[in-house]
Amino acid sequence: MITFDDIVKVYPGGGTAVDHLSLELPTGKITVLVGPSGCGKTTSLRMINRMVSPTSGRVLIDGRDVAEQDEAVLRRGIGYVIQHAGLFPHRTVLDNVATVPMLLGRSRREARAAAMELLERVGLSTEFAGRYPAQLSGGQQQRVGVARALAADPPIMLMDEPFSAVDPVVREGLHREFLRLQQDLGKTIAMVTHDIDEAIKLGDLVAVFREGGHLAQFGTPRELLEQPVDEFVAEFVGRDRGIRSLSFDTAAELAVRPPADAALDGVELVLDASGRPAGWRRAAEPESLLATGGSFTGTDSLRLVTDLAISSPVGIAVRVGPDGKADGIVRHHDLVDYLAARRDHRPAKPTP
């Protein structure tokens, strides 16, 4: 557990970067510090490995004040990933990853063997081992950065805008791998980002900062979306937070109608030979088949169901079973009723 205990950081010029911050980052979880630029999130992050020292207050790791520990030794036990990876341009990928184990006094052979394993772990083929950072794409460099931070198996990882410098498609992939990795490793992670969507997607807990180093709200992503404490958080979280909060619920409890009920809307769900949805046919135009645009299963999110219902040409989302066969439909109206009931924490039933 990382504890910020009444931290204040005032710069010599008089600006307050962090204003009486008290925060607990639980062990084994991802805590994201998010906020507009100049809100003190990066400054706070860097206090954990003593890259910045607070004006007053203490930072504790598992109850031990970091200020009382040797800087270099402390840092070797904390992984650190930054925006452009900060790889050493003069070292091969393998030797970059082997850096901290070598600092810890392990032999070059041992360190390199461990590094090789990590490269695969972060999704890089070992053929990259002998290349130099300049030979890699931004996304690959970022992966090496993560591998390097993990090399000495530190219990804590600090990540400062780790995914900001790569394009959205690559970022998406890195997010997925990052979450998968964290599921295996269970590190205590503190991450800084200015991107609230990233914070909500990756964080177990999210700390929203506002200008002047104030902590505006600290809670789960769901709490932020559904119960923002004030206008600032509501606005920062974004306009479509209602839709986004639907990501947190699965469609498991959503009641569906039999596919034949599509007749209520004057359409018919056409199935292929194996019972999978093939398209919609309107009673008025029996010649043309409209695409379904996708289907959902019970484990998909309500957000996907809503999106399917809205984008469907007939306003109906199709549920499929594990075998891919259509086993139910959700009409626009049913969904609206369900969402209304969900708001009141009551499961809804379709009305005939």
Added chain:
Amino acid sequence: MINYLSNNSDTVLSALRQHLYLALLPILIGIVVSVPIGYLGVRFPWLYHPLVNTCGVLYSIPSLALFVFLPVILGTKILSPINIVVALSIYTVALLARTVADGLRAVDRTVVQSATAMGYRRFRRLVDVELPVALPVILAGLRVATVSNISLVSVGALIGVGGLGQLFTRGFQLFYLEPILVGIILSVLVAGLADLAIVLVQRAVTPWTRYQHGNGGAS
């Protein structure tokens, strides 16, 4: 010229040997002195500009003047090779200290920062990360200093210690072209070879620079 060389091989060889010694010893001294000075110029940013200015002034002192005045300052004999070695060491430092400082300043801030965050202490970070990354810049400066030294040694001939430069003075005294030609050719050859040697060393120790500037060939 072949005749001259075969008749005077001892003279030419000893001149060449002295030339190499007088040019390269100051390079070694210069490197040893420049790295800490250049580092100080980065470690304490307020030192950088005074450092650059001092280097500029030192390098602008005419070599002959330095050769003549150093014995007075150092208390050495006017014909002592130490004068040349010290003078050329000063020029080397003037060129290299600034290059070292510039090279270290040009190291990507995020690289230094991530080294620190990984648990490098200051000295090891300098040796393991900052200096190696600054090496291409430093070696470029070293090439200039080396070629400059090799040509400056000849000036020493005017005060009696000048390696291949002595072949010039001898040729002028005797109105004899051959030693002058041999001196010039050998001097240029030595400068060219020394430069080439540094380029080869640079290739060997900084293989990563071949991929810089975005021509990486990432898959």
